[in-house]
Amino acid sequence: MxxxxxxxxxxxxxxxxxxxxxxxxxxxxxxxxxxxxxxxxxxxxxxxxxxxxxxxxxxxWPSKIELAVHAVAATFDEIEIDDHGSLAADMRAGIGEAARLLRDPSTGGAYAALLAESARDPDGVGRQVRESLSTRLHALVATSVERSIDRGEIRREMIDVDLLADVVVGSVMHRALATGEPDEAFVDGLIALLADVAYARLRRQQREADDEDADPT
Amino acid sequence: MxxxxxxxxxxxxxxxxxxxxxxxxxxxxxxxxxxxxxxxxxxxxxxxxxxxxxxxxxxxWPSKIELAVHAVAATFDEIEIDDHGSLAADMRAGIGEAARLLRDPSTGGAYAALLAESARDPDGVGRQVRESLSTRLHALVATSVERSIDRGEIRREMIDVDLLADVVVGSVMHRALATGEPDEAFVDGLIALLADVAYARLRRQQREADDEDADPT
Amino acid sequence: MxxxxxxxxxxxxxxxxxxxxxxxxxxxxxxxxxxxxxxxxxxxxxxxxxxxxxxxxxxxWPSKIELAVHAVAATFDEIEIDDHGSLAADMRAGIGEAARLLRDPSTGGAYAALLAESARDPDGVGRQVRESLSTRLHALVATSVERSIDRGEIRREMIDVDLLADVVVGSVMHRALATGEPDEAFVDGLIALLADVAYARLRRQQREADDEDADPT
Amino acid sequence: MxxxxxxxxxxxxxxxxxxxxxxxxxxxxxxxxxxxxxxxxxxxxxxxxxxxxxxxxxxxWPSKIELAVHAVAATFDEIEIDDHGSLAADMRAGIGEAARLLRDPSTGGAYAALLAESARDPDGVGRQVRESLSTRLHALVATSVERSIDRGEIRREMIDVDLLADVVVGSVMHRALATGEPDEAFVDGLIALLADVAYARLRRQQREADDEDADPT
DNA sequence: TCCTAACCGAGACGGTACGTCCTGTCTTATG
DNA sequence: CATAAGACAGGACGTACCGTCTCGGTTAGGA
Missing domain, CATH: 1.10.10.60 (Homeodomain-like)
Structure with a gap:
């Protein structure tokens, strides 16, 4: 792959x-x-x-770094993206999976090191890191959202999936490496945060619908 | 320092x-x-x-890595945390500042590399990275929140500052290194996201206050 | 061949x-x-x-070295051993031919390298180098001497052909590689040297004949 | 050195x-x-x-080859050039010494390999080989001849020392590597050859002196 | 007409060594 | 004690070859 x-x-x-x-x-x-x-x-x-x-x-592999990318990709291939029936459950599973991976210092450290290398060579190493690694993590979030849209839970305009993926993966990674373990409480806090976003947006959508009802221009 | x-x-x-x-x-x-x-x-x-x-x-400096931490810290010391009068404005400024720093591939890359090193030695390098680097970025968010609490805009229980800092810094960093540039749109999206969180939490607080009023058991 | x-x-x-x-x-x-x-x-x-x-x-070819021997042999096959009518002329031609070959650094160098390899494996590489290369150079001198004996210029007992060949080839090779070019003066000097040997031996032979005449015991 | x-x-x-x-x-x-x-x-x-x-x-040492030159030079430093009282004895000793050194396949082979390398780089390796190695062997012959001139045995014009050195060293080396061992017989033959040269030249010199005596123009 | 043995190209493989670069330690003379 | 200079042990890098091997495919003569 x-x-x-x-x-x-x-x-x-x-x-x-x-x-x-x-x-x-x-x-x-x-x-x-x-x-x-x-x-x-x-x-x-x-x-x-x-x-x-x-x-x-x-x-x-042309150099050590490419082999490292390959090896980390092999680890990331263990990621499982099951359908849990609702966006909330899927997100919880996705964040949990990201936390599980990145909490292991060797995996989290390797990912960070390769991101660092990407900064030096955005077209070479960077491209590979994006294609082989970041997209795998991205999928944790993107797949959940897509499913949720299919289910009719949310509408596509409500969320920028790329942004959401960076928020989830970035938060978990930074927590894992800089602050400490992305423990249960952190994961819960992150989920609560995202839930509030969803709440705010659904409510706003609802209100707009009401307005249209009341004033069908 | x-x-x-x-x-x-x-x-x-x-x-x-x-x-x-x-x-x-x-x-x-x-x-x-x-x-x-x-x-x-x-x-x-x-x-x-x-x-x-x-x-x-x-x-x-005992080794190369400590010197690197020192050098990055010197770069981070350029951070400015001004008071912009409101949480929204402060957050916007803070996120912008983080984006400005981490968008530079050399700074963002260096930070990621040092985080990676932290994973291998949480007590030595890790402690220094936390103390010298992560806290500086953390302060971008924490200071704003503290000021906002002082102003009475929000209440301390409404927000976990550490979580928020990881979310902001992690998102921006991951965006910068993995996905591409943390451009204007990204920063706006992130701010919108956090604004929705604030909206949801203020509203929930409001409702709880109303309930208490209506039914002061 | x-x-x-x-x-x-x-x-x-x-x-x-x-x-x-x-x-x-x-x-x-x-x-x-x-x-x-x-x-x-x-x-x-x-x-x-x-x-x-x-x-x-x-x-x-079983290995690189044998191919090298073959390639140098191909170069040595260009040697021409014409009959110039007298030992002196033949020797001059032979030495000149040897000088011409070994003066080219690539040929001289290759011959020396293969001799060096011979030292490490006298029975394998060594045998091939002797058979394919050294004998070709040897022939430059040997043929001249044989012709001269046939002509009656000298007698076989007067000269050790193998020795003479080593002297001629070795001198020219060492001159070419160590001292510098085997230039005209060098070739002349070498010929003069050999001429003196011939003079001394012919004179000695003459004297012995005189002695026998004078005192036919 | x-x-x-x-x-x-x-x-x-x-x-x-x-x-x-x-x-x-x-x-x-x-x-x-x-x-x-x-x-x-x-x-x-x-x-x-x-x-x-x-x-x-x-x-x-800048590369393997220079170290090899140095190592062979160290071996050549064992050369002893004693005064044996006469040119004949000195030459015999010198040739014997050269034969002793070059007969050892490792030394002879190394010398040949380095001469081969010289051909590829006359100014770099070549210069060092000449200065460190060839001159040492050259001295075996040159010193004898100088002493002999000092003793009055021969006159400087009679012999080209450089030529003689190439003849002696080259012959012995080629014999050692290509033909076989420079055995006792070979050394004797080479000495006989040089003796004949000396004989011829001394005789010629003598005759010229006689002519001058007889006809002092 | 097929069969079979040897040829040929391409390139993977286990090895070995090269010469370069860097780390972190040390030894020295000098300020 | 700090400093400049540079030697030192150690280790890894990425490159270049060696000689062997395993493929698919080609090209004869003999059955």
């Missing part, structure tokens, strides 16, 4: 890549990443742990 | 530290940091640029 | 080797060798330049 | 180089060189064997 899929059928020439290798490397990278963080993760170490030559790493 | 002040009066023995040196190093560090980011900032380079021996750096 | 000829008649089964390939590889190898020297000549580069897969190289 | 001597007294600033280090590296390099030859000698291996960081090697 993080490397372009080998095109259809007409096999590329040359010896095909060892299937097991990518998995071994990914597993090793995730482990080293969790142990040491992005800065102290070393290609040498990952290669050794995966039982693979360093050149094999560089054949597949 | 980021290093413990030299103890009181009784001048320590030996040659005193060169006053100009610290500023030269700080300036050099900020510049290198902006150019290269935390990961690629090197003590060697900073020392050369400051015209100072590497040992002088290590005499004042 | 440097690879064992495909055995007699009963054609080996399977697709026959592409005729043009060997020449393309040899040409590419000679060129890369001239550009970079033995140490920096790479199979990868030769294959690319010859428009051939690396495996094709290894199918024909 | 192969690195520029630290200038006079006014000690250079900074921590002085560890005295023992250079010797440890030199010893390790000589050993690895003898075991593996120039091509397979690795900085990694030398550093490990010397108990020293690789960076220390590169601080003192």
């Amino acid at each position: 993080t490397t372009r899929p080998r095109s259809g059928r007409p096999r590329r020439p040359g010896r095909p890549r060892e299937e097991a290798t990518e998995q071994a490397i990914t597993a090793a990278a995730r482990q080293v990443l969790a142990d040491k963080g992005v800065a102290r993760m070393s290609m040498e170490h990952v290669a050794a742990k995966a039982g693979v030559a360093k050149s094999t790493l560089y054949r597949r | 980021t290093t413990r002040p030299r103890s009181g009066r009784p001048r320590r023995p030996g040659r005193p530290r060169e006053e100009a040196t610290e500023q030269a190093i700080t300036a050099a560090a900020r510049q290198v940091l902006a150019d290269k980011g935390v990961a690629r900032m090197s003590m060697e380079h900073v020392a050369a640029k400051a015209g100072v021996a590497k040992s002088t750096l290590y005499r004042r | 440097t690879t064992r000829p495909r055995s007699g008649r009963p054609r080996r089964p399977g697709r026959p080797r592409e005729e043009a390939t060997e020449q393309a590889i040899t040409a590419a190898a000679r060129q890369v060798l001239a550009d970079k020297g033995v140490a920096r000549m790479s199979m990868e580069h030769v294959a690319a330049k010859a428009g051939v897969a690396k495996s094709t190289l290894y199918r024909r | 192969t690195t520029r001597p630290r200038s006079g007294r006014p000690r250079r600033p900074g921590r002085p180089r560890e005295e023992a280090t250079e010797q440890a590296i030199t010893a390790a390099a000589r050993q690895v060189l003898a075991d593996k030859g120039v091509a397979r000698m690795s900085m990694e291996h030398v550093a490990a064997k010397a108990g020293v960081a690789k960076s220390t090697l590169y601080r003192r």
